[in-house]
Amino acid sequence: MKKADVFEFYRRLAEEDPSPQTELEYVNPYTLVVAVALSAQATDVGVNKATRRLFQDVQTPQAMLALGEAGLKEHIKTIGLFNTKAKNVIALSQRLVDVYGGEVPADRDALETLPGVGRKTANVVMNVAFGAETIAVDTHIFRVSNRTGLAKGKTVDKVEQGLEKVTPSPFRRHAHHWLILHGRYVCKARKPECWRCIVADLCAFKPKTPAPARKAARSMEH
Structure with a gap:
């Protein structure tokens, strides 16, 4: 992914969710x-x-x-x-x-x-x-990074190093959560929901998933 596209990729995720949080509950x-x-x-x-x-x-x-x-x-x-x-x-x-x-x-x-x-x-x-600018690569981040072309790598460590390298400084604090949430809810493992993805045009994934066909409404006419 080109440098300008990486910036735009994160910018859109940030605009949609300015303060992402972990979904794990904790006290301290x-x-x-x-x-x-x-x-x-x-x-x-x-x-x-x-x-x-x-x-x-x-x-x-x-x-x-x-x-x-x-x-x-x-x-x-x-x-x-x-x-x-x-x-x-x-x-x-x-x-x-x-x-x-x-x-x-x-x-x-x-x-x-x-x-x-x-x-x-x-x-x-x-x-x-x-509040450290660390990126923890789990299965979601590994998948999103490789699938989109954001940071390709065959191992978790390689992907982490790639993300550390390409993630622009304004987005480093929350990059971890944006990528996890994107992988969990949009760029899903079996069937990514490309039709509703806000970064689909920046993504290297070629066989984009089309929107599910709506079931034909039953005719109300007699």
Whole structure:
């Protein structure tokens, strides 16, 4: 995608949604870390359903350790891979208490040392909790970047590097959310809804999906 088209691509997404937010529910940086860690291979809707009650009572690593692994499992058993995730959340909570005084560090490298927290989770936390200009490449962003020609790459890391390179500075803060939401609701995996896409003319995807044909209205005449 040409430089001018990249700028226009983001400009339109920004105009449509000037202040995009994460769809994960959280109370503070700690609950955000937990929510993002739980969201791997799960939907935000499913995670929110499980954490809504959890986060009413548990908002610090200390409170999570007091709840314990078995107690946490009871809250999150509707989420995929909940056994492993519960183990990780307890372990990362312990590390936050032992190493960081119970506070979530505003540092990507430090975040990546927490059990169950990879680069994607660290990038989300840095962006959402601390306002850093990071782009966490999930399946939606990976697809949108490759399909549109915004930043092509065969790996998540390559796409992240490409996006870091081409995303103009006015849009870096919110790029992550615009791309996720666009992928989730418009540029869908199986059938992108090109007919209602505001950046379709800038996109490299050739077999544009036409609007679904309307069912012929039944004749009211007798």
